[in-house]
Amino acid sequence: MVTARFLLSILLWASSCQALEKFIGAIYEHAVILPDEMTKPVSTQEALQLMNKNMDILEEAVKTAAGQGAHLIVTPEDGIYGWRFTRETINPFLEDIPDPNVNWIPCSDPERFGRAPVQTRLSCMAKNNSIYVVANIGDRKLCNISDVGCPDDGQYNYNTAVVYDSNGKLVARYHKYNLFLGEVQFNQPKEQEIVTFDTPFGKFGIFICFDILFYNPAAALVVEHNVDTVLFPTAWMNLLPHLTAIEFHSAWAMGMGVNLLSANTHNTENRMTGSGIFSPDKVVPYYYNMKNESGHLLISELNSHPRNSSTYYPIIWNLHASQIKNSPSGSNIFNGLLFADNYTFTELKELHGEYSICQNDLCCHINYTMAEKHSEEMYVFGVFDGLHIVEGEYYLQVCTMLKCQSMDFNSCGESVETASTRFSSFSISGNFSTSFVFPEVLLTNIHLAPNMFQVLKDGRLVSKPGISSHPLLSTTLFGRLYQKDPNSK
Numbered sequence: 001m002v003t004a005r006f007l008l009s010i011l012l013w014a015s016s017c018q019a020l021e022k023f024i025g026a027i028y029e030h031a032v033i034l035p036d037e038m039t040k041p042v043s044t045q046e047a048l049q050l051m052n053k054n055m056d057i058l059e060e061a062v063k064t065a066a067g068q069g070a071h072l073i074v075t076p077e078d079g080i081y082g083w084r085f086t087r088e089t090i091n092p093f094l095e096d097i098p099d100p101n102v103n104w105i106p107c108s109d110p111e112r113f114g115r116a117p118v119q120t121r122l123s124c125m126a127k128n129n130s131i132y133v134v135a136n137i138g139d140r141k142l143c144n145i146s147d148v149g150c151p152d153d154g155q156y157n158y159n160t161a162v163v164y165d166s167n168g169k170l171v172a173r174y175h176k177y178n179l180f181l182g183e184v185q186f187n188q189p190k191e192q193e194i195v196t197f198d199t200p201f202g203k204f205g206i207f208i209c210f211d212i213l214f215y216n217p218a219a220a221l222v223v224e225h226n227v228d229t230v231l232f233p234t235a236w237m238n239l240l241p242h243l244t245a246i247e248f249h250s251a252w253a254m255g256m257g258v259n260l261l262s263a264n265t266h267n268t269e270n271r272m273t274g275s276g277i278f279s280p281d282k283v284v285p286y287y288y289n290m291k292n293e294s295g296h297l298l299i300s301e302l303n304s305h306p307r308n309s310s311t312y313y314p315i316i317w318n319l320h321a322s323q324i325k326n327s328p329s330g331s332n333i334f335n336g337l338l339f340a341d342n343y344t345f346t347e348l349k350e351l352h353g354e355y356s357i358c359q360n361d362l363c364c365h366i367n368y369t370m371a372e373k374h375s376e377e378m379y380v381f382g383v384f385d386g387l388h389i390v391e392g393e394y395y396l397q398v399c400t401m402l403k404c405q406s407m408d409f410n411s412c413g414e415s416v417e418t419a420s421t422r423f424s425s426f427s428i429s430g431n432f433s434t435s436f437v438f439p440e441v442l443l444t445n446i447h448l449a450p451n452m453f454q455v456l457k458d459g460r461l462v463s464k465p466g467i468s469s470h471p472l473l474s475t476t477l478f479g480r481l482y483q484k485d486p487n488s489k
């Protein structure tokens with residue numbers, strides 16, 4: 001009896017330490033229950049009541065995911081208490097979150113670092129369901145107001161992602177670095193944090209929402225720390241044509257060669273929807289729904305090391321474009337604003353065409369054939385090489401082919417959600433001065449195009465035959481030139 005149990009425990013131990021080539025990931029797009037409009041802080045009791053309502057829903061998702069064999073689940077940014085806070089009104093929602101190196105299972109030792117009901121509940125969700133749980137909560141770090149940088153109210157507030165392993169142990173804590181507009185309740189951490197942890201199913205990294213647009217910590221996690229999978233809680237406000245959540249986040253996963261478990265908040269009033277289990281080497285599920293206000297769970301198997309997969313290869317983004325001669329640029333060239341960026345566009349007047357168009361250092365090339373030409377729809381091919389300065393400053397190099405909102409040239413670059421024009425084929429490329437390029441293809445009604453395009457080793461984004469059965473909104477090589485960012489270090 002004792003021997004049998006002993007052998008069993010050895011067996012369990014051995015299997016838990018074995019490397020897994022695949023794992024099952026889950027994300028939950030949560031329609032967060034928001035607090036009432038606050039003018040002064042609520043009590044900690046009231047704050048906890050609201051957070052428990054949200055955690056009741058998250059817990060159901062965790063149980064369902066675990067029941068279906070998921071190893072890990074990501075829940076969204078602001079998913080436990082929402083937004084619209086001041087420094088004062090966020091206070092009762094915050095807890096002191098210790099450094100993971102203290103080796104803490106809140107579920108087993110809730111009071112070890114003071115009051116921590118939220119951390120305890122999250123840890124218990126992980127422990128009781130034997131699943132990694134990723135959540136977003138607020139961290140409070142008291143400071144001495146005489147210290148340099150300490151805010152007047154004597155505390156730093158951080159927008160924080162936490163990870164509990166399947167024993168409920170805190171294994172990662174990340175403080176959001178690139179705060180978005182309006183996050184006045186939070187402080188930017190003094191140091192940029194790189195947070196990773198190892199599991200039997202690969203090396204993981206974590207960052208939050210707006211971080212994804214920058215080198216630190218997002219690109220650095222992949223380039224300098226070699227993570228396989230990124231955990232990405234977000235509260236993303238969709239913006240066409242290039243920055244709709246599923247479009248940009250799937251492109252980031254593909255461009256970086258990593259899995260990206262992206263859990264968006266669901267709030268259609270703020271254009272927040274669009275989550276996915278994105279991978280560079282596999283067709284994986286995504287979710288986008290502007291029609292209702294409910295949450296949604298996605299579960300999928302992923303490769304633990306996507307860059308070892310037989311279908312993965314590194315891409316030299318400018319190889320093709322730097323070897324070819326420019327084509328003509330077309331007969332109708334004009335400038336247009338796309339999210340306040342001044343693009344150079346050329347109209348795609350014919351059923352078939354081959355054009356090159358340049359701006360500053362970037363030349364973009366296209367070769368396309370439309371399946372039909374609709375007289376009431378206009379498509380253009382465009383280029384932008386410059387600093388984007390609205391809602392954050394970041395340097396872009398972009399080649400894009402898109403449908404204009406109307407037949408008015410000034411509408412090219414504006415948001416448009418539907419199209420009827422199908423393309424039999426297209427190929428786009430550019431002589432990028434960066435290796436950080438994110439390939440996007442978006443179909444009518446905000447659908448991704450899995451299996452309908454690929455990026456060749458020489459940097460061409462080319463359609464596959466399947467593309468011709470779906471009207472196209474846009475296809476884009478969205479390049480980031482991090483070294484030209486104003487805040488690059």
Ligand SMILES: CC(C)(CO)[C@@H](O)C(=O)NCCC(=O)NCCS
Nearest residue numbers: 180209210235236237238239243391
């Ligand atoms: C798409 C983009 C970048 C355009 O400026 C913008 O709409 C967006 O979703 N930014 C990231 C949002 C974010 O960090 N939210 C957390 C606080 S609510």
